[in-house]
Amino acid sequence: MRILIVGGGVLGTMHAWTAVERGHEVVQLEREAEARGASVRNFGLVWVGGRAAGAELATAVRARRLWERIGERVPGLGFRDNGSLTLVRTEAELAVAREVAASPDAARGFKLLDAAETRELNPALRGDFLGALWCDRDAAVEPRTAQPALRAALTASGRYTWRPGREVRTLTSTGVVDDHGERHEGDVVLFCTGAWLGGLVREVAGELPVRRVRLQMAQTEPLGEPLTTSVADADSFRYYPAYRGPALDGLNSGQPQGEIPAGHAMQLLMVQRLDGSLTIGDTHEYTQPFGFDVDEDPYGHLAEVAGALLGRPLPRIRRRWAGVYAQATDAGAIVHRERLSDNAFLVTGPGGRGMTCSPAIAEDTAAELGL
Template identity: 30%
Template sequence: MHYDLIVVGGGIVGLGHAWAAAKQGQTVAVFDNNPRAEGASIRNFGMIWPVGQPAGTQRALALRSRTLWRELGAAAGFPVHECGSLHLAHHDDELAVLQEFAPSTAADGLDIELVTPRQIADLTPAANQAGLKGGLYSHTELRVTPPTAVSSISAYLADAHNVKFHFDSPIIKVDSGEVTSSHGQTWTAERIVIATGAYFQHLFPEAHQAERLLICKLQMMLTEAQPAGWNLGPHIASGLTLRHYPSFRDCPSLAAVKQRFAEDSPQLDRYGIHVMASQADNGGLILGDSHEYGDDIEPTDKAEIDALMLEELQKIMNVPNWNITRRWHGLYAKHPTQMCFVCEVRPEVLVVNGFGGNGMTLSLAFSESIIHRWRNSAQWEVLHGTN
């Protein structure tokens, strides 16, 4: 069968392209190696996180994605919680970073405010008030449950937009206008998007390698359900997180935060640990995470990493139930210098990859821009952003 668009990869990046094209009335097919999406798109916090994106193109895309998530949740029937986020400062240098960051966001759409320990107590029961200096509350962030959201989006696209899903169908060859599966079947399309995330070894590996993509492994955990009526409220992040997201990179006090952690807790830098928490729909808390790259990645998880994360989380949070019911890891592909990359590997065949941990936050708006520019024959170079 012939389609306007074929998408290889059933994660959130692939689904974003499928949705954007289907909304324009295009015929679309999505192919995935597995019986369902099983990669990074279902192994994350479910955070849509504009506050972590640097000002400019990335933050604008994050805010547009926020709008699209709300639209898609309403259409596909899955919850999109407008929970916001809360960065906690338990040290003076962390509070200084938040105070430096807050004025810089006034003109670009983030709805944030500095909050006192007393105000934090009203926002969440989880914050450890001992030594708490203050925090930064953002009204902007959203929460979805990744497996529910991804499966609901697929079902909605199939039912409402007649998108054809071919699961358990590894694509082993792609030419202009044509894809071939491991079963020997061939499909044709006007245009093709390759969005295979960390699993890019089998389709145009040379294009990915030329971009020097990094594979990142992260470890995460889920607690048992918290007591009935206990709600985390906003996503929670600690001072460690200020080291991770590029939105804080220009704050003068960030250097002091980085130096303190490097001197006091070098193992946190070794494993790329910064701690965050989000509440799952079952009442448990999703906790994480860590970042190991390249040759440091092992097939088994490290108990030391989980212990370090729990130790840091218990410094900043008071939670009724810390019992862990699930542990897992995810893999994603990260571009070393850009927010992602787009490469036309054949005429009318695009590889889109390298979002790192920002796929949930950026991909819906970025996919929309790809489909719009493709329709209007724009040059791909203008889509490259930098961190």
């Protein structure tokens, strides 16, 4: 079959990868010269540890296996099996980590480490903390290079064409028409347009059970030594469903977040890039319209927390940015997938799971459509 994919982010590109792997011909259209949305404005985390038990966790575990297999074939992904440490600095935070580590959920590979074990696993962490929740299933890729690397591998198949700078304006019974007036014919059209929910998407789909979420992040100068794992602070317990339980209730009531992290719905996540720099974040903003600028207070908070865990000042921040992702709002939904017409489907709204789960989401789409 000939499949048209509208959207050049990681979700669209993974749908292209899955289709080509199944023997189909793919044309991928992107309105920008290169993907510029949430697919490159993220941590590159393949984050299994925080996922909700059930379908979401199963999807993340399956996606983790797929990322590893694809990474073996596409070195430009920068896939690494580095795991994650969620550091705890108070007894209330330690109680959450202890409760989670004692749960019978082996799919995540949780283990509670004391401070010495934590520093042995990640010697760059020389700050003051009681220990950490270790998740050996977490991994990382390079978000700025992942899509180009995947496209290069797809092009080598001879069944893939990349068409950037093409905004799709019309959906027809046999394909799409772009803003250059060019028709692209295909048996199936997949819209993987991320947080772009206006224009043609709104015209053909109307209002969707999807919200937009804005975040702030940054990248530092090189750390000067390896950060051998991804790192989170205990505020991440408050934002991921895997950690819910009596101990988290106690943390929320007895140790509420400060004004800045609470006001910006913050956690610290920190991942080292292949060049030695650190990606740090993040905030969450849900009320639109979003501002056009970034707020400096969260960056000060992130630098303070990261420095406390590292035991020295955070390297100088050299890039700051905001990003917006689309999040399905239906209870329990991993992604919003719907038929737009006889030959067209929309797949959007993975939320913060996009980088983690996109390979498995693409497999599920292919199975649902019989591709």
